[in-house]
Amino acid sequence: MVQNLWNGAWIAALATGAVVIALIVWAAIFHRKRRAKAELPPQVRYNLPIEMLYTLIPLVMVSVFFFFTARDSDVLTKVDGDAAVKVKVEAYQWSWRFTTTVDGKTLQPVAGVPVSDYHQGPQLVLPAKTKIEFDLSTDDVIHSFWVPEFLFKRDVIPGIPENNPGRKFEITTLDRTGVFAGRCAELCGVDHSRMLFSVKLVNQQEWNQYIATQAGSAQ
Numbered sequence: 001m002v003q004n005l006w007n008g009a010w011i012a013a014l015a016t017g018a019v020v021i022a023l024i025v026w027a028a029i030f031h032r033k034r035r036a037k038a039e040l041p042p043q044v045r046y047n048l049p050i051e052m053l054y055t056l057i058p059l060v061m062v063s064v065f066f067f068f069t070a071r072d073s074d075v076l077t078k079v080d081g082d083a084a085v086k087v088k089v090e091a092y093q094w095s096w097r098f099t100t101t102v103d104g105k106t107l108q109p110v111a112g113v114p115v116s117d118y119h120q121g122p123q124l125v126l127p128a129k130t131k132i133e134f135d136l137s138t139d140d141v142i143h144s145f146w147v148p149e150f151l152f153k154r155d156v157i158p159g160i161p162e163n164n165p166g167r168k169f170e171i172t173t174l175d176r177t178g179v180f181a182g183r184c185a186e187l188c189g190v191d192h193s194r195m196l197f198s199v200k201l202v203n204q205q206e207w208n209q210y211i212a213t214q215a216g217s218a219q
Helices: 002-030 048-076 204-213
Strands: 085-092 095-102 123-127 131-138 143-147 152-156 168-172 178-184 196-202
Touching (some): 085 123, 085 143, 095 123, 095 196, 123 204, 196 204
Parallel strands (some): 085 131
Antiparallel strands (some): 143 152, 143 178
16 A cells, blocks of 8 residues: 555656646747847736636645545554554664564563664564554654565654554565564664664464464563
């Protein structure tokens, strides 16, 4: 859905740009001052059709953008609450702490420190092609949880109560395995650029093995 919204926005922007450039070129070619004619063109106070045109067209464009953005935003921010895997994300200057709960059992938290390479940061292990619920919190400044491959970014704002829906979002992880970079996307202090982490997506068999290794620390 995010990709479709992004593609649609690009198509609309390119189409608008093409029309604007065409109008500029047309005006430059057909309405330039001619040396053979010294007189001024007809002077008018206003042109009602033109004024209506450049008022109504932007209004229609903005309305269309608003409709699709509002429609998709409702879907993207909806939290069903039935995800079997839930992750509490705690952001702090300047790293992350991930606490995963699987079917009501809480695993050992994973915390990190500022690093220069996301491979060295805290790693969040998740199953591929699975609905995940994230709960974001911080006690210091505004951060932003961003995994570019997930096509989703959410600000982590201090002071939001624990049960407030504004802290949570759901996504379905990618249908492929691998290690993907994550970072803070909100300038949050001197080590903001080192607030890196990774997300490792594994298949179901590896996920079951990972859960088994965490059994001793599960609550």
